[in-house]
Amino acid sequence: MTPGAGDDAGGRYGEAVFRPEQAGEGERIDFGALAYDDVTLARLSALGAGPGWRCLDVGAGTGTVSRGLLRELGVERVLAVDRDVRFLAERPVPGLDLLEADVTAPDFSPGRFRLVHARFVLMHVPERERMVGRLAELLEPGGVLVLSDAVDLTSEVAPGTPYTRAMRAMWRGLRETIGTDVSWVPSYPALLRAAGLAGVAAEIHVPPLVPGSPISRFWADTWERSRAAMVGTGLVDDAALDAAVRWLDSEECAALSAGMLTVWGRRPPS
Numbered sequence: 643m644t645p646g647a648g649d650d651a652g653g654r655y656g657e658a659v660f661r662p663e664q665a666g667e668g669e670r671i672d673f674g675a676l677a678y679d680d681v682t683l684a685r686l687s688a689l690g691a692g693p694g695w696r697c698l699d700v701g702a703g704t705g706t707v708s709r710g711l712l713r714e715l716g717v718e719r720v721l722a723v724d725r726d727v728r729f730l731a732e733r734p735v736p737g738l739d740l741l742e743a744d745v746t747a748p749d750f751s752p753g754r755f756r757l758v759h760a761r762f763v764l765m766h767v768p769e770r771e772r773m774v775g776r777l778a779e780l781l782e783p784g785g786v787l788v789l790s791d792a793v794d795l796t797s798e799v800a801p802g803t804p805y806t807r808a809m810r811a812m813w814r815g816l817r818e819t820i821g822t823d824v825s826w827v828p829s830y831p832a833l834l835r836a837a838g839l840a841g842v843a844a845e846i847h848v849p850p851l852v853p854g855s856p857i858s859r860f861w862a863d864t865w866e867r868s869r870a871a872m873v874g875t876g877l878v879d880d881a882a883l884d885a886a887v888r889w890l891d892s893e894e895c896a897a898l899s900a901g902m903l904t905v906w907g908r909r910p911p912s
Contacts, residue, residue: 653820655766659868662726668704670863671729674762675706676856677849678902682761682790683710685845685904689786691715691757698755698780700745701763704729705738711757712737721752746773754782761790761902766822771833778837781909787839790904791827793846796897805851805897808865808886811878815871830905839907848901853891857899862887 653659660667686707691697695717699708702722711717712735722730723741730740743750745760746767758780764770778787796809816822834842849857865872865883872878878886889895 655820655822658820659816659871662728664867666863667867668729668732670860670867671703672706673856673860673863675704677860677899678761678790678847679706679710681847681902682707682759682904683714685906686711686757686759686788687715689757689788689906691717694718695756697721697757697759698723698752700758700760700777702727702730705733707759707761708738709733709735717757721755723752745777750776752780754785755780756782756785757788758785759788762792764789765791765824765827766816766820768821770823770826771836774830774833775837778834778839778907778909783909783912786906786908787834787837788904788906789830789834790902791830792824793827793901793903794824795848795899795901801897803897804882804886804889805895807878808872808883809861809900811872811875811883812865812868814875814877815868815873818875819868819871824900827903830903834905834907837907838909840910842905842907844903844905846901846903849899851890851895851897851899853893853895858890858895861899862890 693716697711697717697720699720699722702708702724705722708720708722711720719737721739721741723743723745725744727740727742758777764773767773781787794813796806831842831844851858869883
């Protein structure tokens with residue numbers, strides 16, 4: 643997933659951090675997919691995604707959701723959009739179309755779709771309220787918009803552990819570097835209603851944080867790739883970050899991963 647520019651931070655996802663050319667970046671994204679794809683595809687199926695549907699997958703990353711829509715749910719076609727499509731191009735399947743584009747660009751207009759889906763994208767881009775409205779405009783009448791993003795569960799009342807200290811440093815470091823902001827994610831339902839969508843609802847999924855799990859490996863890789871930004875906050879140093887990686891893979895680990903909030907709404911028939 644490679645969205646557009648960060649707020650006023652001066653960096654971009656995929657450039658300042660999480661560069662697609664960096665060794666292992668595709669595998670990092672896939673660890674996150676292993677933690678969340680089953681939940682995502684189950685929700686899309688429950689919303690009716692299936693034969694005859696034309697879908698837009700925004701910030702498609704390595705394409706696991708796009709391919710799942712085609713192979714498991716049997717949709718007609720998926721247009722997978724990303725600022726860098728190298729990972730998508732490595733695993734082509736029938737019905738999968740690729741578009742290398744910045745979804746935040748004013749001229750982004752790929753057509754109308756029965757499903758518009760974006761996961762872990764808007765948290766990294768500016769003008770988030772505008773983007774919710776823009777994605778809603780890409781729905782055909784009766785089409786459904788599904789957005790998923792992270793919610794931080796390492797609040798100030800969470801126990802102070804190597805993990806929680808690393809997560810707090812990560813969120814602050816990414817915000818200062820590329821503009822990532824998850825604080826507004828709980829407002830998603832209201833934003834979809836403001837965009838004119840009906841039947842708005844939401845759910846949250848928190849994958850189990852156990853040693854060796856895909857989500858644990860995802861966080862360890864994510865910390866490594868954002869190490870400079872995390873250390874730059876002053877909340878952790880290299881030694882503390884190394885300790886957090888070890889703690890994450892130890893039997894002492896007892897914590898909550900960041901959750902994934904998913905919200906959906908349908909464009910009323912014209």
